[in-house]
Amino acid sequence: MEIIKMHGLGNDFVFIDHFDKQSEEKQPDYPELARKLCHRQFGVGGDGLIVVLSSQVADARMRIFNSDGSEPEMCGNGIRCFARYIYDKGYVQKNPLKVETLAGILTLNLKLEAGEITGVQVNMGEPILKAELIPILAQGEPIVGAQLEAKGEVFNFTAVSMGNPHCIIFVEDYQKLDFEHLGPAIEKHPLFPRKTNVEFIRVDSPTKITMKVWERGAGPTLACGTGACASVVACVLNKKTERAVTVHLPGGDLFIEWKLDNQVYMTGPATYVFKGEILNDHFN
Template structure:
């Protein structure tokens, strides 16, 4: 099986062309494929597939074998892969995901790809969209979240996938490895959730660390950066244009009046290879 390794701000992926490769074993073998000692190593797997409603379809398999609805860093890598291999012969494309049609745009300067800007669609704060337990018609803003006898004020946002955002004065002091899985699997979130701890640096900058649903601690999360910017904007902490600083680098987020969100950031191809299937 041929594959390509890519990353967006250190959030790394195995990219597989489903037009050419047999993908039937991917979900069952995702754990070993993503294992950094016994496999290729990645936070997740991106699979290119045909679509009846868009230019391509993207399936996202997390490192634990579960399927994700959407991935912000992944969609940038996916779009770059499709563009550089001329699978899609245009800079603006439409990609089908479980979260709907996502629209990335390749930003090129003098024949060099500088970044990928993505129309991430519309956000929602409604509990029914996240989803969350409780009154599903109310917004999940500043609700009380109890974890290990500690109480947090949290805000939940859907970016096509669920996010639980907690603001803190010092994000570096957060024990994410302990809190992340407990919040991910909290009873409030019937489909689990991504977890972001966020520090406000200024009205145009946030610092964020993330525990991703199905992947654990990663260096970046595109949908998480969008959700964190939305939560901060909703609370009046930032303006509508925000740089989110992540361990792997920066993402630029724009929040529009119609609740649409745009994300701009890099995507990089690292290497390509061929996996011996008998090894699996």
């Protein structure tokens, strides 16, 4: 089985190319494959598995599976890598291009210099602020300044969906944050029936923020594209930043714009790591 390894700001993925695989053919057990391949000791290692598929409604279809085998609706860093991959493979040679995901069809603009992709801008669509669509067991639109309790502490949070749920909490000092315990506790909080991604945000200026993320189904990662988008939306709703913000993540920076047309745009890199072949029948 051939694979490609890619990352967006250190948020890393194992790619399997099934673009030419017929829909009627038997599909692999992708969740189990994700658990095996993404294991950092017994597999290739990665935050998720991305499957490249053909689409009847877009240029290509992306399925993504977290390292625990769960299938999220979308992944901002993953879709940038996906767009670069299908363009470089020649599956699509137009710009912009469209990708089908569980969160809908997204439009991506490739930043090209001398024929090389130097970055990818994703139109992430409109933020979802209605409680039942995030989903969160609360009332109102938007959910700003609500409270939840985790590990004996009470936090004010803002809830946003970018096709997948996010709980954004503003902090002043990461040194005082019990990240390793609070992340999983809030991810599985009863308020979120489909669990949630958790972003802890430090506001550095009206145009810069720092983000630490606990991803649903993956745990701590070096970057989260949808989380960066949701966090900028939360910052604007809480009147903490402007609408165009550089988000500092452990793996690097993303540029996020929540434009006046209500569309959120994310711009960042997509990088190859290696390609190879899985030899162990354990993965087949």
